[in-house]
Every structure is written in structure tokens, then in C-alpha cells.
Amino acid sequence: MTDVAAAAGVSHQTVSRVLNGSELVKDETRTRVLAAIAELGYRRNNAARLLVTNRSHRIGMISAHLVLHGPSMIAVSVQDAGHKAGYDVSLVAVEDFTARSLREAVDRLLDEAVEAIVVAVAHREAREQVRSLEMPVPLVIVQGVSDGQRMAVGIDQEAGARLAVEHLLDLGHRHVAHVTGPQEWVEAGQRRAGWRSAHEHRHVLPGPELGGDWSPQSGYEAGLRIAEDPDVTAVFVANDGMAMGLMYALHEKGRDVPGEISVVGFDDVPEARFLWPALTTVDQEFSLLGRRAVELTLRALGGEVDPSAELIRPALVVRDSTAAPRH
Amino acid sequence: MTDVAAAAGVSHQTVSRVLNGSELVKDETRTRVLAAIAELGYRRNNAARLLVTNRSHRIGMISAHLVLHGPSMIAVSVQDAGHKAGYDVSLVAVEDFTARSLREAVDRLLDEAVEAIVVAVAHREAREQVRSLEMPVPLVIVQGVSDGQRMAVGIDQEAGARLAVEHLLDLGHRHVAHVTGPQEWVEAGQRRAGWRSAHEHRHVLPGPELGGDWSPQSGYEAGLRIAEDPDVTAVFVANDGMAMGLMYALHEKGRDVPGEISVVGFDDVPEARFLWPALTTVDQEFSLLGRRAVELTLRALGGEVDPSAELIRPALVVRDSTAAPRH
DNA sequence: GTCGAGATTGTGAACGCTAACATTCTAGGT
DNA sequence: ACCTAGAATGTTAGCGTTCACAATCTCGAC
Structure with a gap:
């Protein structure tokens, strides 16, 4: 900064003022300073700046x-x-x-x-x-x-979950199963709460609940179990990754989606649209x-x-x- | 730092020495300084440090x-x-x-x-x-x-692409089509080069080339065109996202994967294993x-x-x- | 006991900047 | 020509460290 000041024939404080956009600098001086800065390739030291300004x-x-x-x-x-x-x-x-x-x-x-x-x-x-x-x-x-x-x-995770479950209920499903996220995650708890409250609101009992850990693998395992249960016609899965695993398991077991079982995910990952079948899901505006x-x-x-x-x-x-x- | 020095009854320089793990401090002094630091909840100011050390x-x-x-x-x-x-x-x-x-x-x-x-x-x-x-x-x-x-x-993108194409060729496919990434990406060019060189190496002509932009959507569009071409039995897609879109299109057109057409992706995204069918792909150790x-x-x-x-x-x-x- | 080397500690300056205040210009009014 | 308010610029100190060096201890050898 001292160098710039010298080159422009002003004091370092004037240089500082230019740098901080102060009004109190004559245009002509400003120009001169700016020129000096450009010429010397000077850049202000933020450490020093932070030190004093905090x-x-x-x-x-x-x-x-x-x-x-x-x-x-x-x-x-x-x-x-x-x-x-x-x-x-x-x-x-x-x-x-x-x-x-x-x-x-x-x-x-x-x-x-x-x-x-x-x-x-x-x-x-x-x-x-x-x-x-x-x-x-x-x-x-x-x-x-x-x-x-x-x-x-x-x-609003709970609202998102309710949207998903209500959609399924509206389609005529008697109740909806749920694959949860790991319960240590507060989101997982909230989505689960939304799932429950949507059922309560319609005065019906929720379907079975299976635990997952967000991974497609855990969704796959849940899918294997759901495939065995003739009573389940709809599943709300707490994220798209698990929904993918779940659909894979359903495919593998020859259960048709959505013919026999409907699936809703959560997240709307970019891939969701290109799963087969394309996944119904909840979009969060991150x-x-x-x-x-x-x-x-x-x-x-x-x-x-x-x-x-x-x-x-x-x-x-x-x-x-x-x-x-x-x- | 001055405060710590005062509290410990030493000079600021000694505090600095303790902080920087200097050997030249008597154990007893060090203990005293450390105690003062803990008591005052002092933390060293990195801006000042950076200013002088650079x-x-x-x-x-x-x-x-x-x-x-x-x-x-x-x-x-x-x-x-x-x-x-x-x-x-x-x-x-x-x-x-x-x-x-x-x-x-x-x-x-x-x-x-x-x-x-x-x-x-x-x-x-x-x-x-x-x-x-x-x-x-x-x-x-x-x-x-x-x-x-x-x-x-x-x-080594080229090697990865060669791996994919050789796998397909080894299975008995006459040649392999390719859905590329956007050519402004150097990776896309390298994967394409690998695809070509694998064919050259076997003295066969490569299959058709279609342009994509990494997005599943572009893969889907490529898939639509490939589904029409009875000559294509294998596709190497430059990333998993496009491979997904492509497989979706193939499904939609009733073409069986891998029965009629084999597909290889690139990236091994976590979802790849849970696509239907599970996607053969190239893993990069990021x-x-x-x-x-x-x-x-x-x-x-x-x-x-x-x-x-x-x-x-x-x-x-x-x-x-x-x-x-x-x- | 005394000296000196090495261990330990202290002192002052400097890093590059901004804040606060001091000084010098400038122009308009008399 | 002279004064003055405000504009423009300059000066000094200090932010919290580390560096280079100076000062003081300590202890074994004489």
C-alpha cells in the first residue's frame, strides 16, 4: 500500500480511502491511485484488514x-x-x-x-x-x-409426508406402509409423523412401518419384505434412494409397480424421473x-x-x- | 495474548512459544501458560498470525x-x-x-x-x-x-472407456454404440477416444455415436433413437445419469435390456446397483x-x-x- | 566461589491495514 | 485582500502475532 501511495504521490490513507470507496477523494486523485494500483498489480491484504476491522x-x-x-x-x-x-x-x-x-x-x-x-x-x-x-x-x-x-x-417435512400419503389415500388405498429413515435424523422422525397424522386425519390405521437408513440397500431389504405381504398396496418411502432399492426388490419378486403396489419417494432427485416406472416423489426446494x-x-x-x-x-x-x- | 502473559506472569513471547510448541520453555512455565490460556478461554488470532508469517x-x-x-x-x-x-x-x-x-x-x-x-x-x-x-x-x-x-x-478416462467397450466386445457384440458427454468436457473426449481405440484395436468399426450432455434427459433422447435401430446391440454411455435415461427410453419402447441391448455406464453412482436391470458401469475412485x-x-x-x-x-x-x- | 555455555525468558520492531484526529486546500462571501 | 467552512489529504497509533536479538538464569567445571 505504501508503494502504491508513493507511486500515486499520495499518503497510504488516501489509497485506503480509494479502496474503501470513500466519497472524500477528488476524482483526479482517485484516478491516479487506481492507475498506480493497476500498474503495480497491488492487492489489498485481507489479513491486515481483518486484524483491524474484526x-x-x-x-x-x-x-x-x-x-x-x-x-x-x-x-x-x-x-x-x-x-x-x-x-x-x-x-x-x-x-x-x-x-x-x-x-x-x-x-x-x-x-x-x-x-x-x-x-x-x-x-x-x-x-x-x-x-x-x-x-x-x-x-x-x-x-x-x-x-x-x-x-x-x-x-416442512411433515407437510411433505402428508402430501405423499394423502395422494395415496386419495387414489383409494386403504392405508399406506412406510419405510423410515434412521430415527436419529430429525427429518426421518418428521416424515414418519406426517405419515401417521395423515392416516389419523382420515381415521384409518397406518400400514406397516419398516426401518431404513437412507441407503438404496436398506430400501431393497424393506422391499423384499413388502413384496411378501399381500396386504400392502401402497408405500411411502422416506427418500428416493430407498425407494429405488425398494422398487428393485419389487421387480425382482415380480410385483408390479404401480399395478400391484404404488410407491412414493421423497427428495425428487434428478434420477427420479427416469426410474422405471418414473417415481412419484416430494420435491424440496433446496x-x-x-x-x-x-x-x-x-x-x-x-x-x-x-x-x-x-x-x-x-x-x-x-x-x-x-x-x-x-x- | 498480553492478558494470558500477564495472568501467567510471563512475557507475550513466551506465550507465543508455548503456542508454537517451542522446546525452549521450562515445563513448569508451560503448564502455567496453558492454565492461563484455558482459564481465559483465549484463542490465538489467525489474522495476526497470517499477517506476520504469510x-x-x-x-x-x-x-x-x-x-x-x-x-x-x-x-x-x-x-x-x-x-x-x-x-x-x-x-x-x-x-x-x-x-x-x-x-x-x-x-x-x-x-x-x-x-x-x-x-x-x-x-x-x-x-x-x-x-x-x-x-x-x-x-x-x-x-x-x-x-x-x-x-x-x-x-484414466480412456482406459475406463476401453474397459467398458472391451467387456461388450468380449461378450460377442459386433460393435458398440456410444452416447457421449458434451464435447467441451475433456473427459467426454477422452471416453470417446477410449471407445474408438478399443474398436480399432480389434479391427472393427465402432457403432453409431450420439451426443449427450450428461443429463438423464439427453440419455433418454439418445435411447429413443437407439431403440429404433435394429443394428445396435450394445451401448457404452458416457455416464450413469444418461445411461438411466437411455434405459428408460428402451423400456418405454419395449426393448429388453440386456436381452436385446446391453448397456454400460460410467461413474458407478450409488444408485447404479439398484436400477432395473442393475447397471454395469465403470467405477472411478474419487x-x-x-x-x-x-x-x-x-x-x-x-x-x-x-x-x-x-x-x-x-x-x-x-x-x-x-x-x-x-x- | 567464579566463569561461561547453554537454557530460558524478555524486548522492540514489523507485518499491512483502518480509525481517529490533525492539517492543508479551496472557494465563496465580505 | 482576508476569513471561514467544508473538502481533501496527511499523521499517528494500534490491531495480535512472530522474528531477531538482547538479557537473564542455571549449573557444572575449574
């Missing part, structure tokens, strides 16, 4: 299971929205949810001087651990939150979620105390894996 | 198309490997490959004081643009590189790629000039979408 323009994000569709979409979209708002976003992926590994993740982010932390981990355990951590910066929760919750943005998360973070950073945001409503995408039951 | 312990990565399987796997694995090596990694996603947007991406990273930049964009245009940029830090290319290339790590990229970066940072690494060999995963042709 503003890093960086927000941190903690994620997990980045191989799964949802988490990775959220990570990308937060990153993107952050950039657009002039923030860098640092991502750290955790592999388990012990107090220790979360503490480490938070510390790593704090060391990077993040101004806020976005937690996109829908694991119950993780959630509690993080909450209990002392946090010198605002903390925003993404994913698996409930309505009205402060400092949190999310998609990119909007990311934007909302950043927006909320910014509000908190702006001094608003414990802002909250509305849940995003998912939408049902009806394709070919669902039909009325045959009698 | 080492950011951060490497930058430029990616694109993070929704696609390959790019996102690579991003995650570089990030991960970087962390394990004690580096933070900043990711910036570019949306197009103009000189301007790449310049911006690089600038953004340089502003974050990255010590090296990893470019994981397999777009020809992007590649050239980046190469032409003045770079004050080492630049490592990941993806779509060729053998022996300096400062680059990659997976996590290894990420590790190699970081390793190479570290070597360059360590002063080695233009280090190079071997290409990673992909593996064929044979499942149910391929079979011998009927006569």
Missing part, C-alpha cells in the same frame, strides 16, 4: 453426509447464497456427532474468524451437542427444524433453503435478535409409480 | 457443476484430504467459463491468501483460460488430464483422486518443481445390464 466476511457451515442428495444440495446452495451476499463460506464436514468432533468443527470455524455458523446436520444427537456449545457467534440451524423455531430455517439460511444469518448479524423464518412447503410430483389399487 | 494454511479449489456426481465427489474428497493435511480449503463454484468469471474466482481465492489453487473443472475452455492467468501460487489440475502431465492428477490432488499440491508447496503423478486406473463393475447378444 470483520471477516466469512460464515461457517457444518455439514455431514455430503454424499447424500439433500445435504449436498444444501451445502452448495448455502455456499452460493453466501457468496452472492458477499460472504465467503467455510464448510467443515463432520463424520460423527460426538461432542468432541463437533467441538473441533466449531473450533476450526472459529479459528477462521467466522461471523456466524450455519449447522446443516439433521442428526438429533448433533443438534443437542451443538446447542450446548458456548458460541460467541450467531448459530443458525438448517434442516429438521420445526415451525416457529428461532434462528432456524427448514422445509436452493431456496440455502438462500433463506443466509438471509436469516444476515439478519442475525444485522442485530436482529433471534429472527425466525417460515418453513418452506414442499410439493408433490406425481409420476408413474402410483395408481389406484386393483380390487 | 502462511495461510489454506488452499483454494475451483469447481463447477457441483450437482453432478463426479465434481461433487471430487470437491468433497479434496476438502477432506486437505483438512487431514492441516489445510483449510476454500471452494468457489463457477457457473460459466469466461475469462472474467474465472478471473473472479481466482481473485476471490487469492484474496483469501490461498497458498495454492486446485482447479477441478474439466471444461476445455476453462482449462485454457485458467492456464493463461498469471498465478502467484502453484496451480494443480484435477480431472481430465493426460498421462505424464505436470501439476495434474486424474483418472476419494483417492482427492487425496492425490492434495498430496501433489503439498509437494509443489514443498518446493518440488512441477511434480507429476500417475493416472488412477478405473475399474469395471459388471452387473446385469450387459449380456451376450442373441443371434
Whole structure:
């Protein structure tokens, strides 16, 4: 900066003013400074800047299971929205949810001087651990939150599940079976709750419930069991990956979808449309979620105390894996 | 730091020494300092540190198309490997490959004081643009590189394609059709080259070539055309997503896979095993790629000039979408 | 006891920037 | 010509570290 100042024949402070877009610089001086900057290929040192201003323009994000569709979409979209708002976003992926590994993740982010932390981990355990951590910066929760919750943005999982189940019930199915996600995930619990409440609302008993772990393999195993049960005519599967595995098992056992059994997934992964049959599923608008998360973070950073945001409503995408039951 | 020094009754320099694990501190003093640190909840300011040391312990990565399987796997694995090596990694996603947007991406990273930049964009245009940029830090290319290339790590796409095509030829197919990726991607070109060379090697003419853009939709369109051509008994599709679309089209047209037509994909996405029929495909070890990229970066940072690494060999995963042709 | 080498600790400056205040221009009014 | 308010610019200090060197301890050998 001193060099630039010398080259332009001004003081370093004037250079600083130009860089920060101050009004108090004569146009002619500004031009001269800018020219010097260009000529010298000068770039301002952000470490020094951060040191004195204490503003890093960086927000941190903690994620997990980045191989799964949802988490990775959220990570990308937060990153993107952050950039657009002039923030860098640092991502750290955790592999388990012990107090220790979360503490480490938070510390790593704090060391990077993040101004806020976005937690996109829908694991119950993780959630509690993080909450209990002392946090010198605002903390925003993404994913698996409930309505009205402060400092949190999310998609209404329960509503999504209800959409799926009601669609099936409307088609004339007596009840709907459910393949759940792992119950440690709050989303899994919420989708399950939606499934139950949709049945209750119609005063019918829900179909059988099978446990899964999001993986196609676990869906496959659930499918094998469902194929044996002549009573099941419709299944709501907690994500598209498992739905795929399940349909594979049904195929393998010679059960027709949707002729004998209707299937609804959750996520609307890009492949869903090209499964055979094309999968009816629930679409979650992840990119909007990311934007909302950043927006909320910014509000908190702006001094608003414990802002909250509305849940995003998912939408049902009806394709070919669902039909009325045959009698 | 001054506070800690005061609390421990030493000078700030001694605190600094403790923090940096210097040997020259009496055990007793060290203990006292550590206690003071813990008590005051002190954490060292990295901005100040960076300012004086000029080492950011951060490497930058430029990616694109993070929704696609390959790019996102690579991003995650570089990030991960970087962390394990004690580096933070900043990711910036570019949306197009103009000189301007790449310049911006690089600038953004340089502003974050990255010590090296990893470019994981397999777009020809992007590649050239980046190469032409003045770079004050080492630049490592990941993806779509060729053998022996300096400062680059990659997976041998051509070998992978040859594996796929030879498998089909070995089964007795006369020749193999190919659905390509977009030709702006160097991977797409390499897979295409592998497809051609496998045919040449057997002294047979390759089957028809259809253009795709990685999307299942484009695979679907290619599938529609292939379904009409009675001459095609085997297709090598440049990625699994398009293979899915293609198989969907074949189903729709009543063509049996693999009875009438065999299909091989590329990527081995987690869903591939659960397609119906389960997809034969080529597995790329992305996590290894990420590790190699970081390793190479570290070597360059360590002063080695233009280090190079071997290409990673992909593996064929044979499942149910391929079979011998009927006569 | 005294000296000196090595161990341990301390001191001051510097990294590149911005904040706060001080100084110098400039132009309009008298 | 002279004053003054506001515009434009400059000066100094300090952000929290580490580096280079200086100062002080400690302990064994004489």
C-alpha cells in the first residue's frame, strides 16, 4: 500500500480511502491511485484488514453426509447464497456427532474468524451437542427444524409426508406402509409423523412401518419384505434412494409397480424421473433453503435478535409409480 | 495474548512459544501458560498470525457443476484430504467459463491468501483460460488430464472407456454404440477416444455415436433413437445419469435390456446397483483422486518443481445390464 | 566461589491495514 | 485582500502475532 501511495504521490490513507470507496477523494486523485494500483498489480491484504476491522466476511457451515442428495444440495446452495451476499463460506464436514468432533468443527470455524455458523446436520444427537456449545457467534440451524423455531430455517417435512400419503389415500388405498429413515435424523422422525397424522386425519390405521437408513440397500431389504405381504398396496418411502432399492426388490419378486403396489419417494432427485416406472416423489426446494439460511444469518448479524423464518412447503410430483389399487 | 502473559506472569513471547510448541520453555512455565490460556478461554488470532508469517494454511479449489456426481465427489474428497493435511480449503463454484468469471474466482481465492489453487473443472475452455492467468501460487489440475502431465492428477478416462467397450466386445457384440458427454468436457473426449481405440484395436468399426450432455434427459433422447435401430446391440454411455435415461427410453419402447441391448455406464453412482436391470458401469475412485490432488499440491508447496503423478486406473463393475447378444 | 555455555525468558520492531484526529486546500462571501 | 467552512489529504497509533536479538538464569567445571 505504501508503494502504491508513493507511486500515486499520495499518503497510504488516501489509497485506503480509494479502496474503501470513500466519497472524500477528488476524482483526479482517485484516478491516479487506481492507475498506480493497476500498474503495480497491488492487492489489498485481507489479513491486515481483518486484524483491524474484526470483520471477516466469512460464515461457517457444518455439514455431514455430503454424499447424500439433500445435504449436498444444501451445502452448495448455502455456499452460493453466501457468496452472492458477499460472504465467503467455510464448510467443515463432520463424520460423527460426538461432542468432541463437533467441538473441533466449531473450533476450526472459529479459528477462521467466522461471523456466524450455519449447522446443516439433521442428526438429533448433533443438534443437542451443538446447542450446548458456548458460541460467541450467531448459530443458525438448517434442516429438521420445526415451525416457529428461532434462528432456524427448514422445509416442512411433515407437510411433505402428508402430501405423499394423502395422494395415496386419495387414489383409494386403504392405508399406506412406510419405510423410515434412521430415527436419529430429525427429518426421518418428521416424515414418519406426517405419515401417521395423515392416516389419523382420515381415521384409518397406518400400514406397516419398516426401518431404513437412507441407503438404496436398506430400501431393497424393506422391499423384499413388502413384496411378501399381500396386504400392502401402497408405500411411502422416506427418500428416493430407498425407494429405488425398494422398487428393485419389487421387480425382482415380480410385483408390479404401480399395478400391484404404488410407491412414493421423497427428495425428487434428478434420477427420479427416469426410474422405471418414473417415481412419484416430494420435491424440496433446496436452493431456496440455502438462500433463506443466509438471509436469516444476515439478519442475525444485522442485530436482529433471534429472527425466525417460515418453513418452506414442499410439493408433490406425481409420476408413474402410483395408481389406484386393483380390487 | 498480553492478558494470558500477564495472568501467567510471563512475557507475550513466551506465550507465543508455548503456542508454537517451542522446546525452549521450562515445563513448569508451560503448564502455567496453558492454565492461563484455558482459564481465559483465549484463542490465538489467525489474522495476526497470517499477517506476520504469510502462511495461510489454506488452499483454494475451483469447481463447477457441483450437482453432478463426479465434481461433487471430487470437491468433497479434496476438502477432506486437505483438512487431514492441516489445510483449510476454500471452494468457489463457477457457473460459466469466461475469462472474467474465472478471473473472479481466482481473485476471490487469492484474496483469501490461498497458498495454492486446485482447479477441478474439466471444461476445455476453462482449462485454457485458467492456464493463461498469471498465478502467484502453484496451480494443480484435477480431472481430465493426460498421462505424464505436470501439476495434474486424474483418472484414466480412456482406459475406463476401453474397459467398458472391451467387456461388450468380449461378450460377442459386433460393435458398440456410444452416447457421449458434451464435447467441451475433456473427459467426454477422452471416453470417446477410449471407445474408438478399443474398436480399432480389434479391427472393427465402432457403432453409431450420439451426443449427450450428461443429463438423464439427453440419455433418454439418445435411447429413443437407439431403440429404433435394429443394428445396435450394445451401448457404452458416457455416464450413469444418461445411461438411466437411455434405459428408460428402451423400456418405454419395449426393448429388453440386456436381452436385446446391453448397456454400460460410467461413474458407478450409488444408485447404479439398484436400477432395473442393475447397471454395469465403470467405477472411478474419487476419494483417492482427492487425496492425490492434495498430496501433489503439498509437494509443489514443498518446493518440488512441477511434480507429476500417475493416472488412477478405473475399474469395471459388471452387473446385469450387459449380456451376450442373441443371434 | 567464579566463569561461561547453554537454557530460558524478555524486548522492540514489523507485518499491512483502518480509525481517529490533525492539517492543508479551496472557494465563496465580505 | 482576508476569513471561514467544508473538502481533501496527511499523521499517528494500534490491531495480535512472530522474528531477531538482547538479557537473564542455571549449573557444572575449574
